[in-house]
Amino acid sequence: MKAWVYGEYGGVDVLKLESNIVVPEINEDQVLIKVVAAALNPVDAKRRQGKFKATDSPLPTVPGYDVAGVVVKVGSAVKNFKEGDEVYGDVSEKALEGPKQFGSLAEYTAVEEKLLGLKPKNIDFAQAAGLPLAIETADEGLVRTEFSAGKSILVLNGAGGVGSLVIQLAKHVYGASKVAATASTGKLELVKSLGADLAIDYTKENIEDLPDKYDVVFDAIGMCDKAVKVIKEGGKVVALTGAVTPPGFRFVVTSDGEVLKKLNPYIESGKVKPVVDPKGPFPFSRVADAFSYLETNHATGKVVVYPIS
Known part of the structure; x- marks a missing residue:
């Protein structure tokens, strides 16, 4: 072959x-x-x-x-x-x-x-x-941070492979109260279309200056040192790459067909694209x-x- x-x-x-x-x-x-x-x-x-x-x-x-x-x-x-x-x-x-x-x-x-x-x-x-790898990483990160309905989340690199799916899962599967996401200027509309309530242009805004704090920050870009500054008390930061700053943590995804089966209905209904x-x-x-x-x-x-x- x-x-x-x-x-x-x-x-x-x-x-x-x-x-x-x-x-x-x-x-x-x-x-x-x-x-x-x-x-x-x-x-x-x-x-x-x-x-x-x-x-x-x-x-x-x-x-x-x-x-x-x-x-x-x-x-x-x-x-x-x-x-x-x-x-x-x-x-x-x-x-x-x-x-x-x-x-x-x-x-x-x-x-x-x-x-x-x-x-x-x-x-x-x-x-x-x-x-598969991206959606399983997105889902496992949300599970590990104990994300659930009514919680807020900030996604760093919302237009990337994992980030684009974290936005959708948080909003349409887990019932987030608020989803914020960072992206470059040309990708702000994309992250909004995926379900972000707030799209932050990282070329113009520093996440540390945001007025709100979040229950979870999903760091898919390698900015854990900044991410830990925008969580609520008791909040959680999951980092996929770069140095980890406590209380942030990192994990490496475990491939699991059961996760694909669980999320299949959301994909087939068009809620997750x-x-x-x-x-x-x-x-x-x-x-x-x-x-x-x-x-x-x-x-x-x-x-x-x-x-x-």
């Missing part, structure tokens, strides 16, 4: 498109997916740069966590999926601790049944591919370009690769 591979850690230039990679065998608890679309995440770039060497899978690596595709083979212990099912998910249960050596940037990938959900019927494969960066989707031949773009840190929503062929 064709797959993107790197045999050493480094910049985008270590990525190579190979055409003679062996199609992975499946274990009894796995399905083989014909990949239709995949998405890139910052963790892919950091992993390729060698930042998680100590706990990484062996090289050479086929990168990619997010996948959307069609089941073409099922293991003997698989109960909930059959050949022909359209599925999506994050293929590595732990993002940093022994992630899959053969990820989603390939024509086929083997994935445990428990990490997958059925693709929502109302969205296409490219949209579905951008959801995937945001795919308008520069994409990038064709499979341009994965290196897609990574270069992702690593500018200016993407809107998700950088998606489609079609995979």
Whole structure:
């Protein structure tokens, strides 16, 4: 099969498109997916740069966590999926601790049944591919901060892959009383359209000067030192990147198909929408370009690769 591979850690230039990679065998608890679309995440770039060497899978690596595709083979212990099912998910249960050596940037990938959900019927494969890691991160962060109806939240980097979903989940799933979000000038309308009651232009306003305090700050940009200054007493700050300032905390998402099943109705009803960066989707031949773009840190929503062929 064709797959993107790197045999050493480094910049985008270590990525190579190979055409003679062996199609992975499946274990009894796995399905083989014909990949239709995949998405890139910052963790892919950091992993390729060698930042998680100590706990990484062996090289050479086929990168990619997010996948959307069609089941073409099922293991003997698989109960909930059959050949022909359209599925999506994050293929590595732990993002940093022994992630899959053969990820989603390939024509086929083997994935445990428990990490997958059925693709929502109302969205296409490219949209579905951008959801799993980001929406599971958004949801797990909200669960870990004990977010619930009537609470307020400030989302830093509201137009990014995770932030765009935190806004929607907080508002439309968890019943937030107020959602504020930071974005650049050109993306303020987008974050409002996703459910932000207040859109803050971070190029013009400093969050520390905001008049209100929040129950939760979801820091998806790496500003924990400032985030902790705008929480109410007893409030919580979850940080995805950068240095952590107490009482802020960090977690690394655990891939879980049950979360996709839980959120599927909200996606199918249109309350929660995937945001795919308008520069994409990038064709499979341009994965290196897609990574270069992702690593500018200016993407809107998700950088998606489609079609995979």
